[in-house]
Amino acid sequence: MLQQVNGHSSSSHDQSRVSLREDLQEFLSGAAPLHQLDDLTKVNPVTLETVLRCLQARYMVDTFYTNAGCTLVALNPFKPVPGLYSPELMREYHASSQPQKLKPHIFTVGEQTYRNVKSLIEPVNQSIVVSGESGAGKTWTSRCLMKFYAVVATSPTSWENHKMAERIEQRILNSNPVMEAFGNACTLRNNNSSRFGKFIQLQLNRAQQMTGAAVQTYLLEKTRVACQASSERNFHIFYQICKGASEEERVQWHLPKGSIFSWLPNPERTLEEDCFEVTREAMLHLSIDTPTQNNIFKVRRRAMLLIGRGARQPLS
Numbered sequence: 049m050l051q052q053v054n055g056h057s058s059s060s061h062d063q064s065r066v067s068l069r070e071d072l073q074e075f076l077s078g079a080a081p082l083h084q085l086d087d088l089t090k091v092n093p094v095t096l097e098t099v100l101r102c103l104q105a106r107y108m109v110d111t112f113y114t115n116a117g118c119t120l121v122a123l124n125p126f127k128p129v130p131g132l133y134s135p136e137l138m139r140e141y142h143a144s145s146q147p148q149k150l151k152p153h154i155f156t157v158g159e160q161t162y163r164n165v166k167s168l169i170e171p172v173n174q175s176i177v178v179s180g181e182s183g184a185g186k187t188w189t190s191r192c193l194m195k196f197y198a199v200v201a202t203s204p205t206s207w208e209n210h211k212m213a214e215r216i217e218q219r220i221l222n223s224n225p226v227m228e229a230f231g232n233a234c235t236l237r238n239n240n241s242s243r244f245g246k247f248i249q250l251q252l253n254r255a256q257q258m259t260g261a262a263v264q265t266y267l268l269e270k271t272r273v274a275c276q277a278s279s280e281r282n283f284h285i286f287y288q289i290c291k292g293a294s295e296e297e298r299v300q301w302h303l304p305k306g307s308i309f310s311w312l313p314n315p316e317r318t319l320e321e322d323c324f325e326v327t328r329e330a331m332l333h334l335s336i337d338t339p340t341q342n343n344i345f346k347v348r349r350r351a352m353l354l355i356g357r358g359a360r361q362p363l364s
């Protein structure tokens with residue numbers, strides 16, 4: 049007697065499994081090495097196993113980008129990859145007559161969207177959606193895209209424009225350390241995890257030169273200020289203030305060296321994101337002057353005392 053599985057007989061189910069296994073074998077022993085498949089739509093049969101095998105093979109040879117039709121799959125290398133984001137490579141993708149024929153890269157996406165704006169008589173807004181789980185590399189990818197546009201979309205036509213272009217480029221890039229200091233924190237999955245979503249708008253004029261940027265943030269994880277999971281930390285800015293304030297600022301802000309607060313856990317962890325100077329410098333570039341900065345930091349330091357009241361003691 050034939051058993052019914054999901055409306056199919058078990059023998060036809062077995063047959064299709066055998067044929068899938070054969071297809072898989074054929075695909076894996078195919079002529080072209082897996083790492084050379086630069087588009088996942090060419091993978092056949094499309095199963096979780098074949099797609100992962102292909103991505104794994106590419107990862108093993110330090111190839112971190114793969115197309116999946118018009119989507120780009122980015123793997124996180126978790127290490128610096130020399131030359132992968134160099135200005136020379138940006139210019140190569142920008143100058144190419146067919147960037148989509150070059151190796152899959154985030155610069156292809158950047159360049160194609162840039163050309164889409166340019167090629168149309170009436171410019172049409174372009175959007176890039178960067179998605180993935182925590183630690184996948186979304187922040188990194190957005191930063192790369194901003195750097196790319198800062199290089200390709202600010203080509204000055206005159207010397208005055210050059211100064212202007214440089215200023216805009218600096219301001220756009222400096223928005224990252226500021227947003228990250230105030231909105232990122234160390235979590236179990238990512239030392240520099242964004243605790244908010246952001247919609248970054250880069251504005252171009254009719255000559256396709258960048259004239260400004262606007263960032264809209266949403267869903268900031270405000271509860272982290274008062275409550276952090278064990279082994280996680282509060283927002284970077286608090287640690288930056290505690291670790292980076294000058295002697296003069298410590299006196300002014302009533303912040304003795306070595307103060308610790310119950311809701312600033314794991315202060316002994318030293319992260320590259322703990323650099324107060326980088327945040328201050330970036331704020332200056334964004335025209336947030338030193339007195340305004342001091343007011344912002346004073347409010348934060350006051351919050352530390354109020355919320356973490358009674359938990360202050362010197363570090364031994």
Ligand SMILES: Nc1ncnc2c1ncn2[C@@H]1O[C@H](COP(=O)(O)OP(=O)(O)OP(=O)(O)O)[C@@H](O)[C@H]1O
Pocket residue numbers: 124125126127128129180181182183184185186187188189238240241242243
């Ligand atoms: N392309 C890359 N090259 C080298 N290192 C990378 C790259 N992408 C990500 N990383 C590393 O992985 C870490 C996590 O990446 P990132 O912060 O961009 O993740 P995320 O997706 O924004 O995470 P979250 O959602 O938690 O904010 C980075 O701090 C960096 O060390």
